[in-house]
Amino acid sequence: MEPRKKIWLIGILLILWYPIYLNLDTLSSFIVYNIIGLTPGDHLTESIRFFVYEVPKVFLLLALIVFFMGIVRSYFSPEKTRALLGGKNHIFGNISAASLGIVTPFCSCSAIPLFLGFVESGVPLGVTFSFLIAAPMINEIALILLLEMFGWQTALIYMFAGLFIAIFAGWVIGKLKLEHWVEDWVYQMQATNTEFNEKLTFFDRIDRGVEALRDIIAKVWLYIVVGIAVGAGAHGYIPENFMASIMGSDKWYSVPLSILIGVPLYSNAAGIIPVVKVLLEKGASLGTALAFMMSVIGLSLPETIILKKVLKLPLIITFIGIVSLGIMLVGFVFNLIY
Amino acid sequence: MKKIQVLGTGCAKCKKLEENVALAIKNLGLDYEIEKITDIKDILNYGIMMTPGLGIEGKIVSSGRLLNVREIETILTTDNA
Numbered sequence: 001m002e003p004r005k006k007i008w009l010i011g012i013l014l015i016l017w018y019p020i021y022l023n024l025d026t027l028s029s030f031i032v033y034n035i036i037g038l039t040p041g042d043h044l045t046e047s048i049r050f051f052v053y054e055v056p057k058v059f060l061l062l063a064l065i066v067f068f069m070g071i072v073r074s075y076f077s078p079e080k081t082r083a084l085l086g087g088k089n090h091i092f093g094n095i096s097a098a099s100l101g102i103v104t105p106f107c108s109c110s111a112i113p114l115f116l117g118f119v120e121s122g123v124p125l126g127v128t129f130s131f132l133i134a135a136p137m138i139n140e141i142a143l144i145l146l147l148e149m150f151g152w153q154t155a156l157i158y159m160f161a162g163l164f165i166a167i168f169a170g171w172v173i174g175k176l177k178l179e180h181w182v183e184d185w186v187y188q189m190q191a192t193n194t195e196f197n198e199k200l201t202f203f204d205r206i207d208r209g210v211e212a213l214r215d216i217i218a219k220v221w222l223y224i225v226v227g228i229a230v231g232a233g234a235h236g237y238i239p240e241n242f243m244a245s246i247m248g249s250d251k252w253y254s255v256p257l258s259i260l261i262g263v264p265l266y267s268n269a270a271g272i273i274p275v276v277k278v279l280l281e282k283g284a285s286l287g288t289a290l291a292f293m294m295s296v297i298g299l300s301l302p303e304t305i306i307l308k309k310v311l312k313l314p315l316i317i318t319f320i321g322i323v324s325l326g327i328m329l330v331g332f333v334f335n336l337i338y
Numbered sequence: 339m340k341k342i343q344v345l346g347t348g349c350a351k352c353k354k355l356e357e358n359v360a361l362a363i364k365n366l367g368l369d370y371e372i373e374k375i376t377d378i379k380d381i382l383n384y385g386i387m388m389t390p391g392l393g394i395e396g397k398i399v400s401s402g403r404l405l406n407v408r409e410i411e412t413i414l415t416t417d418n419a
Contacts, residue, residue, distance in 0.1 A: 077388075078388060079387060079401075109349055109389075110388050112378065192382060192384070194383075194384065195385045211403075
């Protein structure tokens with residue numbers, strides 16, 4: 001499509017977005033009661049209405065934020081991030097690395113090249129870890145779903161808790177001086193002196209936004225639909241306070257237990273958050289639910305095993321241990337507060 | 339003959355990029371040799387950290403994206419202009 005036409009189309013869609021979003025409640029009622037013709041108040045009807053309302057709402061929010069994040073990300077390449085972080089070997093380095101982890105494009109398949117690229121150009125080990133922990137854990141999909149299901153406070157809590165864990169774990173790994181647990185060949189690598197720098201026009205950046213939108217929706221739509229369907233169904237069928245007995249805040253072991261269950265589980269934010277919603281509704285405490293969610297999204301066994309190529313086993317174990325400890329702290333603190 | 343580099347350790351996107359490159363070359367009737375860079379250390383030496391990457395005569399033109407055939411054709415046309 002011609003760039004100018006594309007801008008017009010995006011502009012029109014953006015203008016249409018808001019009234020549709022605002023009227024979803026009316027629209028979904030109209031579809032369920034008038035078009036399909038179900039009786040209001042009926043248990044099954046309300047489950048269907050919840051689904052018809054929730055799915056487009058999540059997709060609208062997701063589309064908007066992912067599009068804008070795609071544009072924002074085009075300003076932050078891993079190459080630029082690496083240049084910013086070189087030689088920063090104190091807590092400030094960890095803080096910047098964790099924050100940049102949120103905005104720098106990242107996919108788990110590039111964890112190893114990123115690790116190598118950071119280390120060979122002189123980014124300290126602990127700072128590199130802060131980046132690698134924050135990047136997958138704090139992402140726009142997790143934040144949007146949290147915002148949509150639990151409100152902005154919970155989304156912010158998740159973001160800051162994630163930042164805290166990334167900074168804390170990276171800082172500890174840096175202090176412990178574990179460089180000798182990195183595979184020897186990594187530090188023997190020659191630092192490259194070529195740097196790829198892309199020149200992008202504003203049109204290109206908008207294209208990146210559209211591209212991000214297409215990629216991410218294609219990747220997560222099924223998780224979201226299934227997740228919301230499970231949420232809508234479980235709502236009526238699992239007894240109230242069912243989870244309180246094992247995931248309630250009065251049980252001290254609920255946090256470590258949920259981390260133990262969460263780490264081997266592999267799912268993305270889109271798949272896990274609707275499940276977390278059910279857990280919370282059925283009596284799990286916020287700290288425990290947060291801990292469970294973070295250990296599923298942020299620490300996944302398959303992804304950590306890939307790191308075996310560049311890290312020796314003791315470092316992998318230390319890494320999992322310290323991040324779990326950080327998540328546990330977050331869980332306990334929130335159980336204490338709420 | 340000019341060389342075009344497809345950089346990637348063998349992920350699905352890297353293979354797809356290679357197919358797209360081959361198709362673009364064929365569509366334009368150009369003479370390029372596709373060179374596959376699969377060793378992670380070599381890839382990093384090109385100055386990129388996101389795969390798949392694309393280079394022409396050793397110079398990186400794209401990183402971390404699966405370019406479609408039309409985008410590659412545009413790149414190749416500018417390269418030959």
